[in-house]
Amino acid sequence: MLGRHEHLRLSFCLAAGNTTFLNFQMPYIPHTDSDRKAMLETIGVQSIDELFREIPQNLKVAPGSLNLPPALDEPKLMAHLMDLSKKNVNLTDVTCFLGAGIYDRYIPATVSAVISRGEFLTAYTPYQPEASQGYLQAIYEFQSMVAEIYGMDLSNASMYDGPTSMAEAAIMATGIKNLDKVSVSESVHPHYRKVLDTYCWSMGIEVETVPAAQSGTTDLSSVGSTSCIILQYPNFFGNIEDLAALRAKCDAEGALMIVVADPIACALLKAPGSFGADIVVGEGQPMGVAMGLGGPMVGLFTCKKSLIRQIPGRIVGKTKEAHGDKPGYVMTLRTREQDIRREKATSNICTNEALMALSATVYMIALGKNGMQSVAKSSVQNTQYAIQQLTAAGAKLRYNGKVFDEFVLDLPKNAVEVRDALLKGGILAGLPLGEYYSGMENSLLVAVTEMRTKAEIDQFASQLKEVLA
Amino acid sequence: MSAVGSHRMKRMPEPRLIFEQSSAGRVGCNLPVADTPEVDLNSVLGEMREELRLPEIGELELLRHFTNLSQINFGIETGFYPLGSCTMKYNPKINEKTAGLPGFTQLHPLQPIETLDGALEVLMGVQEMLCEITGFDEITLQPLAGAHGEMTCLMLIKAFFEARGEGEARRIVLVPDSAHGTNPASAARCGYDVKPIPTNAEGNTDLEALEKALDGTVAALMLTNPSTLGLFEPNIEKICQMVHAVGAQVFCDGANMNAMVGTTRPGDHGFDCMHLNLHKTFSTPHGGGGPGCGAIGLKSHLEPYLPVPVIRRSSGKVVADYDRSQSIGRVSGFFGQFLMEVRAYTYLRAFGKEKMADISRHAVLNANYVRERLKDVLPPAHDRPCMHECILTAEKYKKENGVRALDISKRLIDYGFHPPTNYFPLIVPECFMIEPTETETKETLDQFCDALIEICREAVENPDLLHDAPSNQIVGRLDETMAVKNLDVRWSPSS
Numbered sequence: 001m002l003g004r005h006e007h008l009r010l011s012f013c014l015a016a017g018n019t020t021f022l023n024f025q026m027p028y029i030p031h032t033d034s035d036r037k038a039m040l041e042t043i044g045v046q047s048i049d050e051l052f053r054e055i056p057q058n059l060k061v062a063p064g065s066l067n068l069p070p071a072l073d074e075p076k077l078m079a080h081l082m083d084l085s086k087k088n089v090n091l092t093d094v095t096c097f098l099g100a101g102i103y104d105r106y107i108p109a110t111v112s113a114v115i116s117r118g119e120f121l122t123a124y125t126p127y128q129p130e131a132s133q134g135y136l137q138a139i140y141e142f143q144s145m146v147a148e149i150y151g152m153d154l155s156n157a158s159m160y161d162g163p164t165s166m167a168e169a170a171i172m173a174t175g176i177k178n179l180d181k182v183s184v185s186e187s188v189h190p191h192y193r194k195v196l197d198t199y200c201w202s203m204g205i206e207v208e209t210v211p212a213a214q215s216g217t218t219d220l221s222s223v224g225s226t227s228c229i230i231l232q233y234p235n236f237f238g239n240i241e242d243l244a245a246l247r248a249k250c251d252a253e254g255a256l257m258i259v260v261a262d263p264i265a266c267a268l269l270k271a272p273g274s275f276g277a278d279i280v281v282g283e284g285q286p287m288g289v290a291m292g293l294g295g296p297m298v299g300l301f302t303c304k305k306s307l308i309r310q311i312p313g314r315i316v317g318k319t320k321e322a323h324g325d326k327p328g329y330v331m332t333l334r335t336r337e338q339d340i341r342r343e344k345a346t347s348n349i350c351t352n353e354a355l356m357a358l359s360a361t362v363y364m365i366a367l368g369k370n371g372m373q374s375v376a377k378s379s380v381q382n383t384q385y386a387i388q389q390l391t392a393a394g395a396k397l398r399y400n401g402k403v404f405d406e407f408v409l410d411l412p413k414n415a416v417e418v419r420d421a422l423l424k425g426g427i428l429a430g431l432p433l434g435e436y437y438s439g440m441e442n443s444l445l446v447a448v449t450e451m452r453t454k455a456e457i458d459q460f461a462s463q464l465k466e467v468l469a
Numbered sequence: 470m471s472a473v474g475s476h477r478m479k480r481m482p483e484p485r486l487i488f489e490q491s492s493a494g495r496v497g498c499n500l501p502v503a504d505t506p507e508v509d510l511n512s513v514l515g516e517m518r519e520e521l522r523l524p525e526i527g528e529l530e531l532l533r534h535f536t537n538l539s540q541i542n543f544g545i546e547t548g549f550y551p552l553g554s555c556t557m558k559y560n561p562k563i564n565e566k567t568a569g570l571p572g573f574t575q576l577h578p579l580q581p582i583e584t585l586d587g588a589l590e591v592l593m594g595v596q597e598m599l600c601e602i603t604g605f606d607e608i609t610l611q612p613l614a615g616a617h618g619e620m621t622c623l624m625l626i627k628a629f630f631e632a633r634g635e636g637e638a639r640r641i642v643l644v645p646d647s648a649h650g651t652n653p654a655s656a657a658r659c660g661y662d663v664k665p666i667p668t669n670a671e672g673n674t675d676l677e678a679l680e681k682a683l684d685g686t687v688a689a690l691m692l693t694n695p696s697t698l699g700l701f702e703p704n705i706e707k708i709c710q711m712v713h714a715v716g717a718q719v720f721c722d723g724a725n726m727n728a729m730v731g732t733t734r735p736g737d738h739g740f741d742c743m744h745l746n747l748h749k750t751f752s753t754p755h756g757g758g759g760p761g762c763g764a765i766g767l768k769s770h771l772e773p774y775l776p777v778p779v780i781r782r783s784s785g786k787v788v789a790d791y792d793r794s795q796s797i798g799r800v801s802g803f804f805g806q807f808l809m810e811v812r813a814y815t816y817l818r819a820f821g822k823e824k825m826a827d828i829s830r831h832a833v834l835n836a837n838y839v840r841e842r843l844k845d846v847l848p849p850a851h852d853r854p855c856m857h858e859c860i861l862t863a864e865k866y867k868k869e870n871g872v873r874a875l876d877i878s879k880r881l882i883d884y885g886f887h888p889p890t891n892y893f894p895l896i897v898p899e900c901f902m903i904e905p906t907e908t909e910t911k912e913t914l915d916q917f918c919d920a921l922i923e924i925c926r927e928a929v930e931n932p933d934l935l936h937d938a939p940s941n942q943i944v945g946r947l948d949e950t951m952a953v954k955n956l957d958v959r960w961s962p963s964s
Contacts, residue, residue, distance in 0.1 A: 024823075024824075026819075026820065026824050026827060027561075028558070028559050028561055028752075028819075028907075028908050029824075029827050029828075029831050029907050029908065030908070030909070030910045031831055031834070031910075031911070035910070035911045036834065038911065039834055039835075039838045039911060040834070042838060042841055042842065043834075043837050043838060043841045044841070045837075045854075048830045048831075048833070048834055050854075051833050051834065051837050051854050052701075052732060052733075052833065053854065054700070054701045054703050054853065054854065055701050055703075055732070055733050056703065056705075056706065059705075059706070059733050059734075059737055059738060060732060060733050061731070061732065061733065061734060061826075063731060063732070063826035063827075063830065064731075064822060064823055064825075064826060066601050066602060066731060066822060066825060066826075067601050067822070068598055068601055068602070068817075068821055068822040068825060069598075069818065069821055069822065070821045070822055070823065071818070071819060071820055071821030071822070071823050071824050072818050072819060072821065074563055074819075077563060077567070077815060077818055077819055078563065078566065078567065080818065081567040081570065081811070081814075081815060082567075082570060082572075083587075084572075084587040084588075084590055084591055085567075085570040085571070085572025085573050085587055086572050086587065087572075087586040087587030087590065088572050088573070088576055088584060088585050088586065088587040088588050089580065089584035089585075090571050090572050090573075090574075090575035090576055091575040091576070091577060091580075092571050092575050096577065098577050098579060098580060100579050101802070102577055102578055102579070102803075104577070106498075106500060106501055108497070108498040110497065110498070110528060110531055110532060112569075113532065114532070114535040114539075115756075116565065117535070117536070117539045118544050118545070118546030118547070119539035119540065119542045119543070119544040119546065119547055120539055120542060120544065120756070120757055121544065121546075121560065121565075121754045121756060121757075122544035122545035122546050122547075122550075122557075122560050122754050122755065123542055123543060123544040123545075123755065123756075123757045123758075124550070124552060124555055124557060124755040124757070124758060125755075125757070125758035126757070126758065127552070127890075128543070128878070128879075128882065128887065128888055129944075129947050130879070130882060130939050130942040130943075130944055130945065130946065130947065131542070131543040131882050131887060131939070131942060132542055132543060133484075133538075133541045133542065133942070133943050133944060134484075134537075134538035134539050134540065134541045134542030135538075135542050135757045135758075137484060137486070137538055138535070138538055140486075140958070140959070140960070141486065141487050141488075141960070143958055143959050144488070144959040144960040144961070145523055145524075147959050148521065148522050148523065148959075149521070149523075151518070153959075154958045154959055155958075155959065157758075158759070160613040160614060160617060160759075160760075160761075160801065161613060161801060161802045162802060163799070163801065163802040164613065164617070164800075164801060164802075191799060191802050191803070192802070194798050194799035195798075195799045195800060195801065195802065197798050197799075198624065198776070198797055198798035198799055198800055201797070201798070202620075202623075202624050202627055202658070202659045202660055202797075203658070203659065203660045204660050240514070240515070266518070267518075267521055268510065268514060268517050268518065269514060269517065269518060270516055270517065270518050271518055274518070283802075290574040290575070290808065291574070291575065291576060291577050291578070292573065292574050292576065292807050292808040293573070293576040293577075293578050293585070293588055293803065293804050293807035293808075294577075294578030294579075294802055294803025294804055294807065295578075295613070295760075295801070295802075295803060295804060295805050295806040295807040295808065295809070296613070296759075296760035296762075296806045296807075296808060296809060297802065308956065308958075314758065315958055316958065317952040317953075317956060317957055317958050318952070318957040318958075319947050319948050319949065319951045319952035319955075319957075320947070320948055320951065321944055321945045321946065321947055321948065322945070322946045322947060322948040323937070323945060323946065324944075324945050326483060326943075326944050326945070327483070327944075328943075328944040328947045329947075330947050330949050330952050332949070332952040332953055332956070332958070333953060333956070334949075337650075338616070338650040338651050338653075338654035339649070339650035339651075339893070340650065341650070341654075342650045342653040342654060342663075343653035343654060343656060343657040343663040344657070345650070345654040345657070347654070347658065348616045348617075348619070348620055348651050348654035348655040348657070348658045349614075349616060349617075350614075350615075350616050350650070350651050351614050351615075351616070351758045351759040351760075351761045352758050352759050353756075353759040353760050354756050354757035354758040354759045355754070355756030355757055355759065355760060356756075356759070356760060357759075358756075358757065362531070362535065364523055365487055365497060365523070365524055365526055365531055365534075366496075366497035366498040366526075366528070366531055367496075367497070367498055367500070367523075368491075368495070368496060368497060368523050368524055368525040368526060369521045369522070369523040369524075369525060370494075370496055370525065371496055371497070371498055371500055372521060372523060373521060374500055375500060377503075377510060378500075378501065378502070378503035380508060380510060380513055380514065381503045381505050381506070381507060381508050382503055382505050384505075384506075384508045384513060385505035385506060402513065402514060402515055404514065419581070420581065423581065423584070428577070428580060431579050450500070450501050450503060451501060453504055453505075454504045454505045457505065
């Protein structure tokens, strides 16, 4: 068997063909020979190598000596990446009924037009607010709309992704309650819980899992003293959890109420904030961010005003000129952050997910109130139709509760086999749940967004009927 | 004076908030209409929300809003952006094109792994090239940003010691006083106590202090190399040996990898693990402060603890391995920042074997050139060749003219340049940290240096010009204290 480096050499040789070393000029490095000469003269050294004289000789590698593939010119580069991209089955090739936290939703053309503007794309964290008002205002608008959708007092400037946002919320709760224990429902996305486990392990925090898989919604009766209780809304199975009951339980146990919420569902559902949630987090991907194999995503993080000083991440605030009256925007409450507070910071996070937050901002504006509710309504309508058709085709709806755009089907066969069979016919049927929940080997999680048509759902149902026959 | 942002900003009207432009009934997107039978929402969903106060805006107004906002925002494509420690290099357009291919953007992270061969090859390709460039045995692309990568490295170290039964004993992480704030914050986030290590007068790690701090309670030293002073640590091998002698691990903060690409490999220096910022060194766009992209490299003794999934070769195929009993688990939702990895892959393949070293060589050339041209007005903090960035001090203007580094920076905005990093590292007074990167021309560097020389003259002759700067932006200096006192972090209908 070949070792990794042999493989490397092999695959790169194949890519190389007969290319010989060329003395070409890289377009990203503009120096000409005369530039280099003049610059070295000004510095007062003979060669670039001399500038590296503090690096011990035995630690240097000669330029060009690394075992790397040869450089590709731009057309070859494009062709190579095009080839690689075609080795995937992408969702323009199949009809997608797979969700589970990442959704195939329509992305308005305006989103890419805005985020590809170089002034946004190539900026960094707005440390110089006077030269960054564009981004700062956009993030202020983002914070305003995310807080509105979740029904919360305020939002931060965004987090890496949904799972890390939830883990940060849980850790924030342990700090506020001074109690190293968090409780999370089994009906919260398994990947979110895995990330939570990792974060909590490293900090010595106990994670209690609250049962839910049997009934499809969380049974809170077993929860005792804890810093927070975390539920998802709608939950991983698609069911809409009882947040009023969660609030009551949190009050009884003195715990913070944390909800992981789908922002699209919240366009119609009662907002988590209206139930008195303390922290609401979520994945912002459904709002204008490409699925992109799950990255980059954008974590949403909102909370009650009283908790603002414990919040992780950046926050943009409105202010005015020091010597004038014009309004402007700055990053605020900076003394919580790592570059000032170092080990006493509320988190080690030093970026938000600005570009994806900008995508979500454009999305929320492009759709506005009516569009967000229309997308949510279409999803509900398509979902109800799909439930009818798929159950008629021989599947059984596992749970009885209310659902938004996702539901669990129990099949008479192994769900992985059914999924694979349907994929051959161009239907990406959903997520088999056996890998995540024992005893659910025949269960399939199906999502139906506004993107699906009646004809596609009918096609899914008729193919399912054949596969199950 | 450069035209960048100057005239047009002054005459532009103040941008209104999008909420103030809303008009009931307008829409900004032609959405799909469901052709399935209508349902009664109340009976399906139960009680619904009463209102959703989002703006209602037409498509053209939306675009104008953001175009106007973009024009009051400074990016690399606007002008020179020498923000030290951030490696604001050009973000090649071809990367955007490859990362925009539907065969990459239209992938669901939970679709069957057998349908993702191309994506796995990209991930594996980035890992293999980064292994070769850094000299580490393994790379994982799971962390979502630089600080996330630091934290993941510390988690690996923690798991390593727990497996050896030393988890309880080793509870201290040593962090030099020149380190990025994320280092101590990441250590604290992994439950470690942080102990600072001083830097000596030459700008190197104080070996005596390090020796004293090292014992069996230490889990790791977090070292930035080249340091945040822009200096290569000449004792790096010795430092790694000293740390290893007490059984502890050495983490390399890779923020400054741009100084080393193709020239020297941190894995050869003795480090056990390191984080990389693909958004710095490997040109993925900073996006206004994210997405970051934080690969980590590690030696084989830390390999069993890698976060899942581990992307590796197996019988001629690239696979995603979840079956790893000693793994720390997941640190992020799916496969890391995949579309950023496509960009990094494109960038690495564009340079290839022949040109990779050109990155560090020209980054270091540019930084030394700026350092030399400015040394009379802004003296370097240390009398040594710098690596990819130079650290200069404006202390004399503060003492003699009442002008701070911040004032000089704000005046640079008037001249059309993004200011360098100020006040970091914390150990250099009135500090400028200038990182030009390799993608800037000599002409740009000359214009920038000329401007700084001129500003330093202004600092002596007309300090108020600097105190009042910038004067050509949409707003003047902002009241940050008021922003904290009267917290206003969202629009609401009554405000």
